[in-house]
Amino acid sequence: MSVTIKDVASRANVSPSTVSRVISDNSRISDATKKRVRAAMAELNYQPNLIARSLTNKSTKTLGLLLPGSQEDLLLNPFFVQAMRGISSYAKGKGYYILFTHADNDEDEVEVLTNLVGSQWVDGIILTTVKDNDKSIAFLKEKKHPFVVIGKPDDEEHTYWVDNDNVKAMFQVVDLLIKKGKKNIGFIGGAHEFKVTKHRLLGYLKALKVNNIKADLNLIYEKDYTENAAYEATKELLEYCVPDAIVTTDDLIAFGAQRALIENNMGNISLVGFNNTVLSMYKIPSISSVDINAEKLGMFAAKLLINHIEKQKVDTTNYIIDTKFIERDSTK
Structure with a gap:
């Protein structure tokens, strides 16, 4: 009994x-x-009995986590694993569970969110990417459902969000490379629709301008956030010229770029990634990368959302998480 x-x-x-x-x-x-x-x-x-409690309290004590990508690509990017660690750690400490799902595209995202909100499975939702004119953000605002985004949204003032200063982080990387004597610097990023790509590109362009270097659009590539897309982009770049350095917006992109460089016997070209994933230090040569504190991004995203759900008084609706450049063999 x-x-x-x-x-x-x-x-x-x-x-x-x-x-x-x-x-x-x-x-x-x-x-x-x-x-x-x-x-x-x-x-x-x-x-x-959690189900009975949720019916009584109108709370499931569960956070929804929406990840981008197909089932085949899910969690290939280490950033999401690191962010999830921070989210789950903070949520567990506050007595919340995590329900994670994924979506292939914008339309699929809205459909997934419609099911999550309509079923009342979750008390709040964490979006792990932000795009221009983001349909998911617009949907959640319309439904007045608690949510937070990892990334800087269009409406910064009326949205809960957490991010790095991506313009500043990329500016510092490119400025450092220029001070090392690099003038011809390639840029390989994810799709331009993602805010993180746009902001890191702005940092790249700002560094060139400050150092009186004219931007060459033929050195800029914006592809998918995959190793293979970066590999192909780097081969295209090498057909145009031999750069002094290549900066990327993600370690996964840097891995693809490095593979193309080594195949073309150009492994000595300076290369920088973002996210400081564990694998970057084991590549040969090891890859310099910007540590964006992904786990901390996830932790503060969960903190903002739970405070919002529980209607606690807060001094801010957003957090900017510090970054740190980790130099390794690829830029020495």
Whole structure:
């Protein structure tokens, strides 16, 4: 026979409603009472019925996490794994679970979000990418459903978001390369529709301008966020010229670029990635990369969203997470 909330209440010598409030971590219940009730729950091996709780409290204690890409490509980019680690760590500490799903394109994203919001499976949603005129953001705003985005949205003031200063981060990388004597610098990024690509490209162009170097559009490539797309882009770039250096917007892109460089016996061309994934240090030569603190991005995204869900007073609706350039053999 299964243990009930009444059994726990009897063992702890409190009312069933007090047990319910302890399960919900109600601030009105004293720490001493919480400790006694939780001890009774442990002794009786009582597991709260989460479905019943969600019906009563109108809360599932679950966050939805939407990732980009097809089922085949899911989680190939280490950035999302790192961000998920930060999200799940913070959420677990606050008593929340994570439900993650993915979408192939904009239309699929809106369909997935429609199902999540309509089914009331999740209390809030984390979007892991931001695009120009983002349809997912527009949909969630229309539905007034709690959400946060990793990336800088069009409407910064009225959206919860967390990001790096991507313009500054790329500016510092390109400026450093120029000070090392590099003048002919290629840029390989993801699709231009993604805000992160656009902002890092702005940083690249700003560094060239500040150093009185004319931008050459033939050195700029914006492709998919995949190793193979970067490999093909680098081969195209090498047909145009032999650059002094190549900067990329993601380590995965840097991996593809490095493969093309080595195949063409140009492994000595300076190369920089972004995200500072573990594999970047094991490549030969090891790849310099910008550490964007992906885990911290995820943690603060979860923090913003949970504060929003729980209607807590906050001083800000966004966080800018610091970056750090990690130099390795590819730029030495």
